[in-house]
Amino acid sequence: MSDFQPKIVAFVCTWCTYAGADLAGTSRIKYEPNVKIIRFPCTGRIDYMFLIKAFANGADGVIVSGCHPNDCHYVSGNFHARRRWIVFRELVDFLGMDVNRLCFSWVSAAEGAQWAKIVNSFTEEIRQLGPYKAYMELVKKDKNESVF
């Protein structure tokens, strides 16, 4: 299972986690290449539908990360985001999705090493979990099933 290369997408806010990832870059901290970052103005902007779309497009894991509470550049964006994450996570867990494939975190602009740590540990967790077969079948069905 160890040669499985998980596909992970990370939704991050530009003021904190994106800057943290930049810092990890400037300090040349090495981490797994499986995570690809998409930049949002704020975690408040990240709609839960993006997470669902990510899985629908074949992601094996999704990271959502932004500023620590009280650090948000837009004052309350991360608070609203946290509210949604709590309800969304309970719902999809209830629906039977594997919530271990969702990683929510706070990473500030100064925590380059913390970002690398999260990426490495999450990639390893997803590598243990393997590809998200259940959702893959869902997607395959969607593509070519003629519906009666």
Add this chain to the structure above:
Amino acid sequence: MEKPRIGVYVCWCGTNIAKMVDVEAVAEEIKNVPNVVVSRNYKYMCSDPGQDMIINDIKEFKLNRIVVSACSPRIHEITFRKTLKKAELNPYLFQMANIREHDSWVHTDRAEATKKAKALVTAAINRINYHEPLKELSVDINPATLIIGGGISGITAALEIADADKKVYMIEKSNKLGGYTADIDLTYPHLSSVQQMLGPMIERMKKNKNIDLFLETEIKEITGYIGNFETIITPKNDNETKLSFGNIVVSIGLRSWDPSPLENYGYGKFPDVITSVEFEKMLLSGNIAKKDGSIPKNIAIIHCVGSRNKNYHEYCSRTCCTVALKYANQLRSAFPNASIYELFADMRTMSKGCEELYTITSRKKVVFMMFDQENDLPGIRKANINDNCEMIIELNEKRSRKFVEVPADMVILMVAMEGREMVKEVAQITGVSLDGNKLFIEKHPKLDPVATTTSGVYTVGSCQGPKSIPDSVSQARAAVARILGTIARGTAQVAGTTAHININICCGCQMCISVCPYSAISFDAEKNVSVINEILCQGCGTCVALCRPNAIDIWGCSNRQMTAELTALLLSD
């Protein structure tokens, strides 16, 4: 929207990217992505030839969209947007893919890094298909300035702006000007009097017609945006006044740390263990004496009280070493044959003239002893009768690696500087964020330490980090230069990436109104729809993700763009 004609430029960034990412292969493969007209790779895209190449391509191939995959957009997005403006192309028809900080610098496997680069560039391309040309809103600037905090940096800023004949409103919480500096007797390293320096400045402040001074006033709430801020203040025993101004200077400074949590120093328990602030008051009053009025024979000064220690403040408060040397000099001149001991962790005498002060002080028979401020602090205990001194400081002296006792009749603690008690509220009010140590976060630690990420708000002086007087004053002047520049221009550009509402979908549930941190959304009663004030909107997008029927979308980060980027990113490998 005309058919997208995209130009893609993959940058080498010298070897920074090219070493780990096969840039040619990326540029080659990008050629056959739909709508891509030009796909080049070049050594330094941010260089002038690199930018000229873009401008020529735009003219030659009539490109209407540019994707540059190089470093982080936080660094060069502005540069390339200016390039597009030069080529008369709307600057928002531009997207960067970060293949340096997020790819070449952080990965070790060249094949993986190249594959990731392709994915990131394809994603950026797929996204830019849905970019719309946006107009930058320009906002006219109210020439007045609000200064919060009347310390040395606040006063300098006020005088500087007033001299440029612009209006200044100064808000000061306490009933006197000068802040922390006013309680200082002499400055270091030249031991010149502060009162002579500060006195005339405060006089000029009071007499200056351009400066409205509001003492004993606290700031409650600031509404508006760069160029058009407003606040209502209630000075003590005075009625409410409404102020409108264009820029804000936050100079609330820091306060001295109360050392009582450090039990081993016994501050509060021993009467003669005093903080540097209290000692400064003694110097100002002219008589240095113990609480019982007698002259101290043994005086100890302890550095790094509360600074550079994980349990209290991890940062160095920067000025206390040189201030301690100043005290040693003043003590030696006051008591020629007293024993003066100076317990320090590291002697940090950075700015001009301070090393010389240290050399002079060391020639004045001051005993310097070194301790470890992180995990082995000295302790103070009551001396027993035959010690002919008040207290004994037990110290594990690092240089001689010996346990020694230092006799002391008076101990001066060089306490750390920390955030003022109302710093959280001021941060919330001005929309600037604080770091873990309750210090204001500057826009860029190196290139822009005076401004903040909230345009129009500047943090100067030690509230942005412990500082000496010369540093605070130079920061104040730097902020004023920026403000006068903005006022001179008369207008400020506000990003066009704001939210917009489709009124025939909005069903008037007003959930977006309660979410908006900048109250940029108001309710139009008779049309029963929400309306967005484009200038107030900072483009955070919280309302977009909240609106159930997707009536709100945001320029520059629309749902179509983000889903396009997401699908391309995941489907590309």
Add this chain to the structure above:
Amino acid sequence: MDSIRKRARELLEKNTVKVVIGYGVGSDNTVRAIFVRRPEGVEELIFDETCVQNLAVYLLKNEIKQIGKLCIIANISALRTILQLASEHQIHEEELLCLSVTPNGELLEFTGFKDIENYISSCNRDLPDKESEMIKKLEKMSVDERWQFWMNHLSRCIKCYACRSACPMCYCTRCQVEYNQPQWITVEATLMGNFEWQITRTMHLAGRCVNCGECARACPEDIPINLLNYKTVLTVKEKYNISAGTNANIDSVMSSFESDDKENFIR
């Protein structure tokens, strides 16, 4: 029963309300909504424990609003729906008059939302036992079992969106499913399309659903989609101690926040 009819007749005769929305006998002795506009029509009004349909769904229909001032005979779900709609600025106090019957048969007339709030705060708002049992059973299942449970049920969904039409809180002029730029939810009723649709529907009702159960009743395929909403009701209650439809002028759960919301999964 007759106290309602008497009161309804008075209202209609004095023309204080233009129409009384209540329950009447339907075909094959089922119960259905009736709209009484003439005083003599009140005889058809009935009210007993079988009247479960949430009549508040009609309050936002233009055609019904145009009739004029409404009187609604509301059960607890309808009352809570009215409060929630009020908190979302969809209905205003002067537009309607609410009548209700307490479990022991005594007629209630509410002058304003405040009255309704006090009455609701005293009522029992727990989930019906059948559903809460089912939720507990589901929670005990393993993740895969739960996944299989929902896949079996959702495979029957034909995307007729009856659940959306039946739900009083789904009053959006244009629902997110009708978007194809970007195509949030796939058009056809494939398993993935249904799965995404149910997530969106439940998330949009988070903190707003008053667990009236209309969606499950409206589903032609009898898919227990109300379990999803009830589970979210439980989550919102447990995490934020808020239940929908109890206060007419507070922000809904999703558009407000506490600085110390509790969670244990953010790294």
Add this chain to the structure above:
Amino acid sequence: MIERVDATLVNEIEKFGKGGWNDCFHCGKCTAICPLTEQEFLFPRKSYNDIQMGLKDTLVSSFEPWLCYYCGDCSKKCPRNANPGETMMILRRYLISVYDWTGLAGLFYSSLPALIFALILVAISIIGIGFIKQFNTESIMDFGHHFEKFAILGVASLILFPNIIRMFWYTVIKGKIKAPFYAYIKGIWDLILHMFTQKNTLKCEDNTFRWFEHFIIVIGYLLLLFTTIFLNWFSTENAFIIWLGYIVAGVIFIFTFDFVLGRIKKNKEINKFSHPTDWMFVIWLFLLALTAFIVRVFIDTDLINNNLWLYIVHLIILAQWAILIVPFGKWTHFLYRSFAIYFAQIKKSALIKNIAAN
């Protein structure tokens, strides 16, 4: 054990010379370049630290100052020219005054008038004796001879020996050095070797000539002493002894003259700061040898009888040398250095023992 810091100790040490403890900021360069420091005996920086902090107990029980042979390299290289070499010299003077149980050493070191008064006192007492002996040459010379014997014996037993014991008590006992007994025996060979050869001086660079000069003087001085006392140089007839005396006195006279010259020119680090006692020690040795040489010449040329004043002068110098300089002056470094090396060996073996123990 915890020591008391005392800022006033510096004022005390200042009496023995102007050291650089105010300038030293503990960069440690002097210790780094000094060829004589060892792992267990680090100086001069540590000594500076002890002075600055006024740790009297540590200073007193340290014999590091004796291990320094004042090559002066450290003073040359010190970034803050706190001349550590001179400070070590000052510490030696201070230690001498500490070891001396009579306290006179401290007095002479710290106040020049007291020293001059003592010299004059001795001179007058010699002249007094002369009157008592009515300037009879034989009786005076006889008295001189006996005096020399008794002085050496007295000074050695009354002053020098007890001071060595005190030094032992301060450094080893108070310094809590617990060494095995055999270490004391093994060390004695080092004591003698270093006493007579000052071998460590060779460890300093380009210092061999100065070592040679110093070595010759030491040997010369001991021989001169031996010849004058035991071989009774002044009153002997044996030609060999006479010539031996001449040669030895001549040699001492020449080399000490060179030392005096060095101190006047101040060209080397060692000569830059000459404390009065340094001057006295060198000049008196020079005069001793000179006067002894001339007295012998006068004896051979029979001029002595009517030039008895010359012998008086020699006797005065001899008395001042024997009574003042030897017990309380710089001469004692001859003993203390060697004993310090001896105690250093003991301490080293003590350290090795308790390292092995735990």
Add this chain to the structure above:
Amino acid sequence: MNIENKLLKLSSLEGLVLKLNQDGKQVFAPVKKDNIVNFAPVSAFHEMTQDYIVTARSAKFVVFPRVETILEMQFSKDNITLKDKDLSSIPDAVLLGTRPCDAAGFKVLTSIFEGDYIDNIYVTRLKKTTIISISCNNYDAKCFCTSVNVHPGGTAGSDILLTRIDNDNFLAEIVTEKGKEIVNKFDTLFDIAPDVNKDSLVANVPVEFDLSAILGKIYPRFESDIWVEQSLRCIGCGTCAYVCPTCGCFDIQDVSDGHNGQRKRSWDSCGFDLFTLHSSGHNPRNTQSKRWRQRILHKFVYVPEQDNILGCVGCGRCSRACSVDMNLKEHLINLIGELTK
């Protein structure tokens, strides 16, 4: 051609199902799941349930699937390639257990899909589908087929009509050529016709109202208040159109991820308020009453006028599926009451 009668034993019917499956035909029959009866592929006769009036959803999905890709697109650098539906990929199907009203429903669908524009996807599907109906021996309050000229034993629309004689024999009426083919192919399973009186075996559904009172008489009442009266409680959920055997309205949408896309046709309903929303924002039928009126008029006025076939077969599915009890029969009776006033 004239109808030929045969006898089909229950055992041979079971054999027929197996043989049809072996013959590569996909057999659909009513199956009960979570006590709802719907058509589903069956491989053996025992999977089929017998105790049902009509299935919850009609069988139209065999010829008019809920969602169907009718066109595929491929975007490359600078051109788009289109690919029509591969008609050969449509499997042969056999519908077993439809009721005469369902079978009649196909007639109405055919009138729509083979009206002015021939939809060859529908035509191919219908051609490849054999309909073996079973006449009703039971009915419930929602049935009113007889009131709309559909007979519980009617053969219209079916290829073969089975009528249960006793619990192990069926009367098989071979109606069309397709039916003839099946019989010829598996003639061993069919025996000579028993002489029974079919009418006695079939349920007789009472006529609830006089159709002629409606046909051609509704139009003057276009603006009357009856439509509002009837439709106040309708919540516009569209379930009635989804379950109705004769509703053929559909919506077309393109779905693409930038590289390749599909044009999808899916069921739609005049009950949705979005059905007639113009891009300008104007909606000719913006209230539920207008939409309800359209449902009645389309089935009882417009289809009869254009294709002189009645748009409703009286199966009662819409009334059964409606969550707010919009009972069509009751409404028609009520309407007649209004018309004759």
